[in-house]
Amino acid sequence: MTSGEDFLGVTGTFSVHVPWWAEVEPVVGQLRQTLGVPVRVLRLLSVEGGEGGRDGHVTYHVEALERPGHELSAGEPSPDVGELNGYEALRAPWARADGLRELLDWSARTLAAAGRPVTGPVEQRRTWNLAGLFRLPTARGPVWLKSTPHFAADEAAVIAAFARIDPGLVPRVLGSADRRILMEHIPGADCWNASPETIAAGVRRFVAAQAALASRPDERPRGLPDRRTPVLAERVRELLDGPVACELTAQEVAVAGELAGRWTALDECGLPDTVVHGDFHPGNWRSDGGTPVILDFADAHWGHPVLDSLRLHDFLPEAVRATAARAWVDAWQAHVPGSDPARALAVAEPLAPLANAVRYQEFLDGIEPSERIYHSGDPASAIRDAVRCAMPPDPDLAPERR
Numbered sequence: 486m487t488s489g490e491d492f493l494g495v496t497g498t499f500s501v502h503v504p505w506w507a508e509v510e511p512v513v514g515q516l517r518q519t520l521g522v523p524v525r526v527l528r529l530l531s532v533e534g535g536e537g538g539r540d541g542h543v544t545y546h547v548e549a550l551e552r553p554g555h556e557l558s559a560g561e562p563s564p565d566v567g568e569l570n571g572y573e574a575l576r577a578p579w580a581r582a583d584g585l586r587e588l589l590d591w592s593a594r595t596l597a598a599a600g601r602p603v604t605g606p607v608e609q610r611r612t613w614n615l616a617g618l619f620r621l622p623t624a625r626g627p628v629w630l631k632s633t634p635h636f637a638a639d640e641a642a643v644i645a646a647f648a649r650i651d652p653g654l655v656p657r658v659l660g661s662a663d664r665r666i667l668m669e670h671i672p673g674a675d676c677w678n679a680s681p682e683t684i685a686a687g688v689r690r691f692v693a694a695q696a697a698l699a700s701r702p703d704e705r706p707r708g709l710p711d712r713r714t715p716v717l718a719e720r721v722r723e724l725l726d727g728p729v730a731c732e733l734t735a736q737e738v739a740v741a742g743e744l745a746g747r748w749t750a751l752d753e754c755g756l757p758d759t760v761v762h763g764d765f766h767p768g769n770w771r772s773d774g775g776t777p778v779i780l781d782f783a784d785a786h787w788g789h790p791v792l793d794s795l796r797l798h799d800f801l802p803e804a805v806r807a808t809a810a811r812a813w814v815d816a817w818q819a820h821v822p823g824s825d826p827a828r829a830l831a832v833a834e835p836l837a838p839l840a841n842a843v844r845y846q847e848f849l850d851g852i853e854p855s856e857r858i859y860h861s862g863d864p865a866s867a868i869r870d871a872v873r874c875a876m877p878p879d880p881d882l883a884p885e886r887r
Contacts, residue, residue: 486546486547486548486549486557487546487547487548487569487570487582488549488550488551489582490570492569493549493553493557494557494558494559495557495558495559496516496519496520496557496558497544498542499515499519501515504539504540505538505539506529506532506535506538506539506543506613506859507538507611507612507613507859508610508611509526509545509609509610509611509612510608510609510610510611512526512545513526513609516547520549520553521553521554522549522550522551522554523549523550523551523606524549524550525547525548525550525582525585525609526545526546526547526609526612527545527547527548527579527581527582527585527612528546528576528577528612528853528855528856529544529545529546529613529855529856529858529859530544530545530546531543531544531855532544532858538613538859546569546580570582574853575851575852576853577614577617577632577634577853578632578664579612579617579632580612580614580853588617588630588665589607589619591665592607592619592621592630592660592665593621595659595660595662595667596621596623596628596659596660596667598660599660601623601624601625601628601659602623602624603621603622603623604622604623604624606622607619607620607621607622607630608621608622613856614848614851614853614856614859614860615633615634615637615783615848616631616633616634616637616783617630617631617632618631619631621667626669626670627670628659628667628668628669628670629656629668629669629670630665630666630667631665631666631668632664632665632666633664633665633783634664634851634852635851636847636848636850636851637664637784638708638709638710638782638783638784638785638786639706639707639708639709640666640781640782640783640785641658641661641666642706642707642709643706643709643760643782643785644656644666644782645658646698646705646706646760647694647698647760647779649704650693650694650697650698650704651690653776653778654690654691654694654778654779655778655780656668656671656778656780657669671778671780672773673771673772673773673774673778674771674772674773675767675768675769675771676767676768676771676777677767677768677800679767679772679777681804681805681808681809683772683776684767684797684801684805684808684809684812685808685812686776686777687772687776687779688794688797688809688812688816689812689815689816690776690777691765691779691793692790692813692816692817692820693816693820695760695761695790695793696757696759696816696817696820696821698759698760699757699758699759700757705760705787706760706785709785709786709787710786710787711786711787711788712761712786712787712788712840712843713758713787713788713789714748714749714752714789715748717788717836717839717840717843718745718748720843721741721745721840721842721843722742722745724842724843724846724864725738725741725742729842729846729864729865729868732862732864732865733865733868733869737868737869737872740872740875741839741868741872743875744835744836744839744871744875747832747833747835748836750832751789751791751832751833752789754791754824754825754828754829754832755824756789756790756791756821756824756826756829757790757821758787758788758789759787759790760785760786760787761786761787761789761790761792762779762782762784762785762793762796763782763783763784763785763786763792763793763844764781764783764784764796765793765796765797766796766797766799766800767797767800767801768800769781784844789829789833790817791826791829791830791833792833792837794809794810794813794830795830795833795834795837797809798810799837810830813826813830814827814830834874835871835872835874835875837871837874838867838868838870838871838874839867839868839871841863841867841870842863842864842865842867842868842871845863845864845867846864848860848863849861849863849864
């Protein structure tokens with residue numbers, strides 16, 4: 486634990502009820518109760534045990550906003566204070582005490598200028614290499630602050646593009662600047678357990694907006710990454726020719742390489758390139774019973790929309806998958822007559838994990854070493870998923886064509 490330039494010591498160990506390393510709200514709460522001062526988690530330092538971003542014994546770098554009333558243990562061995570506060574080129578701004586302070590000061594100024602001054606303590610909800618997420622109380626309801634890394638899409642620009650098509654589809658933005666955004670709270674709950682009707686309605690509404698954006702190239706958000714099929718095909722080739730291949734068997738590399746021809750076959754299905762969400766699982770949807778609002782566009786890019794349908798499929802309960810696929814196929818057939826979205830689903834089933842592998846490698850290349858444990862092995866794992874998907878396609882992804 487530090488306070489400014491001073492190392493205060495270490496505290497712990499204690500248990501929290503949430504297993505995910507990035508979900509630091511209970512950590513902040515426990516430390517505030519134990520030390521009697523407000524604190525912020527800056528970043529993860531190490532993990533013993535656990536995997537997949539959860540469980541195990543986790544050590545964080547924590548910044549105390551005030552000095553505790555009692556001395557803390559020096560630690561055995563004592564941490565290297567210079568390493569804690571030293572320069573790291575890939576460290577996220579919210580993972581540094583000065584960067585986090587500047588971010589929260591900017592938020593307070595921006596909300597005050599918008600007539601929504603912050604009325605109480607800021608709640609730190611999540612911090613890791615992909616985002617810092619904070620809840621700011623105001624007299625007219627909470628506001629969410631999100632800060633993202635240099636390799637994330639410009640969420641404010643992407644949300645603005647969708648809002649011009651369908652304002653209710655996305656959160657209302659109250660302020661934004663470089664890699665940071667303030668958003669109105671969305672009532673309701675995440676859609677992990679949403680009904681088939683809600684899932685289908687969300688798919689239809691999002692496809693309608695994507696189809697509209699595809700027909701308006703001038704509406705393409707600024708700086709949106711290009712991940713059209715030729716670009717992804719080349720990125721996959723580079724990945725298979727690089728160090729990741731050492732984590733795979735020769736057969737896995739060969740089978741993944743043989744999938745290259747599918748990118749052309751996918752283009753032949755006749756669907757247009759558009760703004761792709763990139764992480765279209767139901768945890769990034771929010772609903773209070775109506776059609777969902779879509780959140781978290783950090784992985785957005787310009788590319789083939791089938792990747793969103795397949796991402797959704799991976800996270801849905803088995804009983805809902807066919808409904809979602811049918812809604813997606815029907816929606817695209819209605820917006821692009823003559824296209825073959827059903828075939829696109831079948832062709833792209835093993836390609837979607839390859840696209841994920843490319844994105845996971847971007848994470849690893851863009852984050853500081855201590856945080857790579859979150860994504861270590863993910864590119865190779867995704868490539869293995871692609872190899873498995875090269876077997877007969879999932880029947881839920883091949884609904885009867887009409």
